[in-house]
Amino acid sequence: MSRLLTAPMTFAIGVILTVAVLDLPEIPAGLTPTVLASMEMSGVGHPVTGVLLNFRGYDTWLEVGVLLLAMQAVLLLQRSYDLSLLPSDPPANPVLSWFTHLLVPAMVLVAGYLLWMGTKAPGGAFQAGAILGAAGVLLRLAGYRSVAVLRGVLMRALLLMGFGLFLVVAVGVMAFGMQFFQYPGRPAGEIIFALEIAISVATGLTLAALFVGGRPARRHADGERRGSH
Amino acid sequence: MSQFLLYSLASVALFCIGLHGLIAHRHLLRKIVAMNVMASGVFLLLVSIARRNQDMVADPVPHAMVLTGIVVAVSTTAFALALARRICLETGRVSIEEEEEQGDTQ
Amino acid sequence: MDFDQLLDLLLVTALLGVAWKALASPDLFKAVVLFIAFGLLMSLAWIRLNAPDIALAEAAIGAGLTGTLLLDAVRQMSVRQE
Numbered sequence: 028m029s030r031l032l033t034a035p036m037t038f039a040i041g042v043i044l045t046v047a048v049l050d051l052p053e054i055p056a057g058l059t060p061t062v063l064a065s066m067e068m069s070g071v072g073h074p075v076t077g078v079l080l081n082f083r084g085y086d087t088w089l090e091v092g093v094l095l096l097a098m099q100a101v102l103l104l105q106r107s108y109d110l111s112l113l114p115s116d117p118p119a120n121p122v123l124s125w126f127t128h129l130l131v132p133a134m135v136l137v138a139g140y141l142l143w144m145g146t147k148a149p150g151g152a153f154q155a156g157a158i159l160g161a162a163g164v165l166l167r168l169a170g171y172r173s174v175a176v177l178r179g180v181l182m183r184a185l186l187l188m189g190f191g192l193f194l195v196v197a198v199g200v201m202a203f204g205m206q207f208f209q210y211p212g213r214p215a216g217e218i219i220f221a222l223e224i225a226i227s228v229a230t231g232l233t234l235a236a237l238f239v240g241g242r243p244a245r246r247h248a249d250g251e252r253r254g255s256h
Numbered sequence: 257m258s259q260f261l262l263y264s265l266a267s268v269a270l271f272c273i274g275l276h277g278l279i280a281h282r283h284l285l286r287k288i289v290a291m292n293v294m295a296s297g298v299f300l301l302l303v304s305i306a307r308r309n310q311d312m313v314a315d316p317v318p319h320a321m322v323l324t325g326i327v328v329a330v331s332t333t334a335f336a337l338a339l340a341r342r343i344c345l346e347t348g349r350v351s352i353e354e355e356e357e358q359g360d361t362q
Numbered sequence: 363m364d365f366d367q368l369l370d371l372l373l374v375t376a377l378l379g380v381a382w383k384a385l386a387s388p389d390l391f392k393a394v395v396l397f398i399a400f401g402l403l404m405s406l407a408w409i410r411l412n413a414p415d416i417a418l419a420e421a422a423i424g425a426g427l428t429g430t431l432l433l434d435a436v437r438q439m440s441v442r443q444e
Contacts (some may be wrong), residue, residue, distance in 0.1 A: 033279045041272040048264045048301070054308050057315040074316035075323070075415045083320055090324045097331035101338045141418070149414035153323055157422035164430055230327070234427055237334040241431065242438065243345045259370055263411065266374040270381055277385035285390060285435060289397050292428060293381050296404055299416075307411045314412045322416050330423050330431075337435045344439050 070215030072147035079151065080219045085208055088193040091226060094233045095190050101240045110175040110182075110239050118170035127169040134162040142227050146216070152223040156230025163235025174235045186236070189229030192222055263304035270297030282351040284340040288333055295329045370410060377403050390440070394432045401425025 062074050062082070069077035079087055105113070119127070138155040145151030166173035177185065196218060197208040205211065210218055274294030278287055299322045306318035344350050363371075380403060384396035401424045408417035 030280070033276060037272050037276040037279070040275065041268055044268045044271065045265065048268055049261075051305070057306065057309060057312075058317045059309070059312050059315045062316050063313070074313070075319045078316045078320040079323060083317070086320070086324055090327055093328050094331050097335045100335045104338050104342050149418065151415060153327060154415065154418040154422060157419060157427065161422060161426055164427070234330070234423070237331070238427070238431060238434070241334060241338045241341065241434065243341050257367070259367075259411070262367075262370055262374055263407070266378060269378055273378070273381050273385060281385070283390070285432065285439065286385065286393065289393060289432065290385055292397065292424075293385065293400070296381075296400070296424070300404070300407065303408065303411050303413050303416065306413070319413050319416055322413070323419055326416070326419050326423055330428055333428050334431055337431050341435055341438055350439050 068212070068215075070210070070217075070219055071145075073145065073149065073151075075149070076145050076151050076219075080222060081210060081215065084193070084197075084210075084222075087226075088190070088197065088208075091189040091193065091229065094230060095186060098186060098233050098236060098240075101237055104243075105240055109178045110236065111172060111178060113175065113239065113242055115172060115175070116168060116170050119168070123169050127165055127171075131162050131166060134158050134165070138162075138227065138231070142223060145223060146220065152226040153230060155223075156227040157234065159227060159231025160234025160238075163231065164238045167235070167239055174232060174239050177232075182236075185232050186229060189226045192225040196222065259310075260304050260308045263307075264301055267297045267300035267304065270294070270300060273297075282353070284343070284350055284352070285337075288336050288340065291336075292329060292333060295325065299325055373403065373407055373410060377407060390436050391433075394429065394436055397432065398425050398429035401429065 062078060065082070066072070066074065066077055069081040071077045071081070118124075138158040141150040141158065142152060142155040143150075145155070163174050196210075200209055200211060201207055203211070271294050274290045274292075274297060277290030278294065281287055281290065302318045302322050306315040340350070377400065380396055380400045384393050384400055387393040387396060401420060404424060405417045405421040408414070408420055
């Protein structure tokens with residue numbers, strides 16, 4: 028019975044939303060003039076990067092925190108920070124191997140380029156981090172251990188790097204008499220770039236580790252977890 | 257039909273398609289795909305609102321919100337998939353079964 | 363109707379069609395592949411809406427990484443069931 032209600036209910040929600048969307052007020056200027064007027068203060072040349080890492084840096088910090096939480100939850104399901112215990116793919120066929128050798132260095136280069144260009148053109152830390160994560164996933168699919176080579180303290184340190192640097196900057200400026208998360212005027216650009224580097228490396232590692240760590244370990248007959256043979 | 261109108265109506269349609277898929281399907285993976293489609297609908301609405309004033313550059317604040325939203329969506333998907341795989345490993349079931357109403361088990 | 367409007371209309375039709383097929387397809391693998399295609403079409407929609415940063419992020423994260431995660435899960439779950 029409740030199955031039959033799904034379609035009409037969804038349709039009703041759709042009608043309500045359509046009315047709401049059609050009812051939006053007249054074309055305002057939005058926040059564009061405010062942001063564009065403050066761009067020199069932000070230290071970067073691209074509006075979206077300025078908003079993401081300076082004006083709304085608090086949201087970005089919490090977003091990195093969400094990534095960290097998801098990673099923590101996935102690692103909890105594995106019950107170990109040591110991803111090398113998980114079964115890995117078999118070594119790849121020659122075409123995939125050659126392709127990986129060709130593509131992974133290019134991916135790292137493209138990620139660095141996007142990171143650098145993010146200060147003045149479309150690009151930025153998350154795009155670069157996504158490509159680094161994809162490189163980690165490609166390595167894993169080609170049979171290498173990829174992210175699983177990191178273990179213990181190093182893995183935890185790299186995962187925490189993005190969130191931690193944000194926290195250090197946000198609280199550290201308070202030691203100089205400013206408010207929480209208030210970037211100082213002139214080094215703002217350099218601070219933002221350092222944060223971007225930390226975010227992209229940490230995001231790349233987290234995204235690749237979410238892929239690698241998502242696979243449940245094999246269980247043998249006695250219920251104990253064993254690695255791959 | 258202006259660009260804003262077209263894309264905002266499309267975003268409402270996407271949201272409803274995703275919502276219907278989320279409720280109607282029982283398989284866990286299909287629910288996760290439906291959730292992602294719903295998220296894409298919401299992001300499309302946000303960005304088309306940012307593009308409403310055609311004379312100016314697009315509003316960067318909703319762009320930043322959508323970028324944050326995409327990363328949060330992939331985190332949620334990764335965690336949901338890890339949970340779903342663990343459920344499949346432990347119980348062997350991949351879908352949420354409905355409780356059948358039986359007269360004699362109550 | 364000029365070219366821009368026609369392009370937008372075709373893109374929106376393709377988006378909604380692929381999303382519908384992705385959720386209505388009986389084969390799970392086909393559904394995930396259609397979802398990856400949906401992600402790439404969303405990338406085009408972001409470009410049409412003057413959001414190149416989001417287009418980059420959607421192509422890499424939304425279509426690429428989410429698609430990979432889903433494909434991996436589909437493979438593991440279908441192996442389990444046999």
